[in-house]
Amino acid sequence: MLKKSKKIRVIPLGGLNEIGKNLTVFEYGNDVVILDCGMAFPDDDMLGVDIVIPDITYLHKVANKIRGIVLTHGHEDHIGAIPYVLKEFNVPVYGTRLTLGILKNKLKEHGLLRSAKLNTLEAGESVRLGEFQAEFIHTNHSIADAVAIALHTPAGVLLHTGDFKIDPTPIDGDMIDLARIGELGKKGILALFSDSTNADRPGYTMSESSIGKTFDSLFERGADKRIIVATFASNIHRVQQIINAAVKYGRKVAVSGRSMVNVLNAAIELGYMNIPKNTLIDIDEIGRYPKDKLVVVTTGSQGEEMSALTRIAFSIHKKINIEPTDLVIISANPIPGNEKAVSNVVNELLKHGAEVIHERQDNVHVSGHACQQEMKIIISLARPKYFIPVHGEYRHLCKHRELALQTGMDPKNIFIMDIGKVLELSQDSAKIVGTVPSGKVLVDGLGVGDVGNIVLRDRKHLAEDGIIIVVLTIDRASCSCAAGPDIISRGFVYVRESEDLMDAVKDVACGVVEQCTRGNTIDWSTLKTRIKNEVGGFLFSKTKRRPMILPIIMEV
Template sequence: MAEKLKIISLGGLNEIGKNMTVYEYGGDIIVVDVGMGFPDNDMYGIDVVIPDFTYLIKNQDKIRGIFLTHGHEDHIGSIPYLLRSINAPIYATRMTAGLVQLKLEEHRLMDKTKLITCEAGEVVKAGRFSVEFIHVNHSIADAVAFAIKTPVGTVVHTGDFKIDTTPIQGGMTDLARLGELGKKGVLALLCDSTNVERPGYTKSERCVGASFDALFRGCESRIIVTTFASNVDRIQQVISVAAKYGRKVAVTGRSMENAMKVSVELGYMSIPDGVLVDINHIKSLPDNKVCIITTGSQGETMSALTRMAFSTHKQVDIRAGDRVIISASAIPGNENAVGSVINELYRKDAEVVNERLGELHVSGHACQEELKIIHALVKPKFFIPVHGEQRMLKTHAKLARDMGMAPRRIIISDIGKVIEFTPNSAKINGTVPAGKVFVDGYGVGDVGSVVLRDRKHLAEDGMIVAVVSMSGEDGSVVSGPDIITRGFVYVKESEGLIEELRRVAVNALENCQRDHCTDWAAIKTEMKNDLSNFLYKKTKRNPMILPVIMEV
C-alpha cells in the first residue's frame, strides 16, 4: 500500500496558544512550531502549559527538523522542554532564530542544538519533505508561512499572518507565491483562525504611528508606553516619534530588553544616536523629555508597568499627570488583570490612553476578507482550520463553505487526532497521546489533574487538620485531638466552632475504640467523614480535611 501523509496537531486546536503540528510520511517527521500556553485562572501555581511530547519522544529517530513560523511564545515557548528529550535541527528566520537562541542560552542548550537560519524564499530538504519559507505580515518581524511539499501533495501552513499593504518593514505578504502554488495544485491548507469572527480587513500597523504622533505632539508630561515586547515595528514607531519630539527613551522589562537587543543586532530596529538612555538616568531629565517603553500590557503580576502602578518598581513610580499609553488589547482571560492595573494608574492620577480612545493597537491576525483572499489564491483540495477555539474553527469552516468548498473536504480536528491524506482523500484515522503538561517551577509534568483539583479545593474552601496521638500498644488516645485550620475560619473568632469540631473528632475516636477498630486508615476515614458531615450541616462548606495520627 502507498504511504499516507499524516498531519497531527499536538496543540493549537480548541485552545489559544500551544501551537504545534506534526507532519509524518513513512519514516520521516517534521514539526511546525513548538509553542506554549498560559495557565487558566483555575490552574493554581502553574507557570506555563506545554504540549504532550510523548508521541515525538517515542518517534524521535524519525524527526528530520523543527520549523518555526515566527518568534511569539505561543509558537516557540516550549522548545527548551522538547529539546531536553530529543535532538533535532531547528530551522527559522533571523529574528525568530535570535529569540530562540536567547531561550536556548538561558536553558544551557545552545551548545548541543543545531539552529539554522533561513530567509523567505529558501527551500529546506528534510527527509521526504521539502519546506519553502514564504514571507507573511504579522505583529513580529520575519514571520513566514510554509509550503510543505510531500510525495502525496503540497500543504500550505500559514502560521499567524495578516495582509498589510503598508507594513513598516519587510514588504507585504507574498500573495504572488501563494497564487503560484494554488495554480500548481495544493492538497491542503492549514490556516490561522484567530480573527475569523471579525469582518473586513485588519488595519495596517502604520495607523498606530499616526496615533502616537498625535499623543506625543505638545505633551509636557512624561510618556510611558506599554506594548507587546515582540512587536518590533510598534516599538520602532514609538522610538521614532520620541526622537522627533526630542524625548530620550528608556526601556524597562526583561522581555522588552531582550527583544530590542536581538532586533538591533539583526538590523530590524534603528535607534538614532543619543536617544536611548539608562532607566536610572531619567530622574535627571525634565518630564517633557522622557519616554519610557515598558512591558506589562497584559497586567502581568511581575511586569514593569504593574510594579510602577503599585509602587514596587525600583526606578520608576507613577506620578500625577503621567501619560500612560497602552498600545495593546487584552488577550481573552487577562481583562481583570489589565483592569486592575488601569484602576491603580487612575488612583495615582495618571492619564491613561488605550485603544478605546484611539487607534493604538492593530491585530496581527487576518480578518474575514483577508482569509478569503488566501482561500481564493491557494485553492486547496482540503481545508483544516487551525489556531483557535471551537467557535473560531467552525466559523472558519463556514467561511470556506461560503466560498464554494464542499463540506466533506473541510476537516475540523482536535489535538491528538491523526488526519491521513492520499492525493485524493483525507480522513481522521486514530489518535496519539496529546494534552496539557503543566510546568510548575522546575517541575515539568509532575503536577497533574489530581494535584490541581486539590489546589482548587484548598483555594476555595481551605483546610482542617485533626492531629491525635495514640498509643502503639493498646490504641488509646494519649493526647488530642487538636484542630488546626488554614484558609477556613479565623480561629480567634471561631473558638466555639473549633471546640465543636474537637468534640466530633473525640466521638469518632470513641466509636472506633468501642468497635475495637485498630486499623489506623479506618480510624482516619471515620474522623474525616464525621468532621466533613458536621461541617457541611453547620457551615455549608467543604474544606479539605486531613486527619493525622501519631504513634507514641
C-alpha cells in the same frame, strides 16, 4: 509510482480548539517534520501551574524519524515548548533570524543554548528535511520575521500560514508574499492550514503603520508630558514606531521590563531596529532629562502581576514614579481573561492623576491576525484541494470553515480537526484515520507533568475552604489515645476568632476516638473514615463550608 502512493499524515498536537501550544506533526514515509512548538498559559482552574505544553507522547513513537522543527515566528505560543521537546529529542531547529534570536534567550535560561542545533533560514529559502522540502514564505504579523511554511512532498504541497495578516504598508516594507502563495496555488496546493484567530471579525485588519499616525498625534497632544507606552515586548515594529515618534519630537527613549529589554536587544543586535544614536538611554538615566523629553517603553500591557506597568501603577517600580504630568498609552487590547487586570492598572494610573489612553480609544492598537476578507484572499489564492482551519477555538474554526465555503470550496474537503486526530492525505483522498495521545502537560516549577488531576483537585479543594488536620497518637500497647487529638487549620477560619468552633471540632474528634478505642481494641478501619465524616459533617452544619479534613494517626 511507489513514491506517489505514499500518504501524508498530519497530526496536530496543539493549537486546535484552544489558543496556544501550537504544534503540528507532518509525516511522510520515514520522515517527520514538526511545525511550531509552543506553550499555552494555564486556565484559571489550573492552580499554581506556570505554563502548559503539548503532550508529546506520540513523538516518542516516531523519535528516529524526526528531521527537525520548523518555526513560523517567535511568539511564545509557537516556540515556548521547545526547551522541553529538545530535552527529549535534540533535533535541528529551523527559523528566521529574529525567531531564533528570541529562542536563544529561552534556551539560555534552560541551559540548552550550547547543545541546540539552530539553523537560520531567510524567507524565500528552503531546507530539505528527508523527503520534505520546507520553504519559508514571508508574512506579516505582530512580530517581525514571521513566515508561512510550504512543505513540499512527493505527494503534494502543504501550506501552513502560521499567524498572519495582509499588511500592504508594513513597517519593514515587505508585504506578505502573496505572489509566492499564488504561484504555489497555480501549481496546486494539496492542503492549506490557515490561521483562524479573527475568523469572526469582518473586513480587514488595519495596517501596523496606522498606529504610527496615532502615536504622532498623541505625542503632539502630550508635548508637555512624560510619555509611557506599554505594548507587547515582541512587537518590535510597534516599538520602532514609538521610537520614530520619540525621535520626531526630540525625546529620549528608556525601556523597562525584562522581556522588553531582552527582545529589543536581540532585535537591535540582529539589525531589525532603526534607532538614531543617543536616542536610547538607560532607565537609570531618566532623572537627567526633563520629563517632556522622555518616553518610557514598558511591558505590562496585559496588566500582568509584577510587569513594569503594573509596578508603575501600584507605586512599586523602583525607577518610575507615576505623576499627574504623565501620559500613559496602553498600545494593546486585553486578551480575553485579562480585562479586569488591565482595568485595575488603568484605575490606579488615573488615581495618580495620569492621563491614560487604552483599549479601543484612539486606535492605539491593531491586531496581528487576518480578518475575514484576508482569510478569504489566502484561500482563493492558495486554491487548496483540502482546507484545515487551525489556530483557534472551535467557534473560530467553524467560522473559518464558513469563509472557505464562501470561496466555493467543497464542504467535504474541509476538515475541522482536533488535537490528537490523524489526518491522512493524498491527491485523491483525505480522511481521519485515527487518534494518538494528546493533551495538556502542566509545568509547575521544575516539574513537567507531575501535577495532574488529583493534585489540581486537591489544590482546588484547599483553595476553596482550606484544610483541617486532626492529629493524634495511639499507644499500641494500651490501645488508647496517647496524645491529641489536636486540631490544626489553615485557610479555613482565622483561628483566634474561632476558638469555640475549634474546641467543638476537638470534642467531635475526641468522641470518635473514644468510640473507636473501646475495650482496648482499636477499630482501625473506621477510625480515619469516621473522623473525616463526622468532623466534616459537623463543620458543614456550622459553617456551610467543606474544608479538606485530614486525619493523621501516629502509633507509639
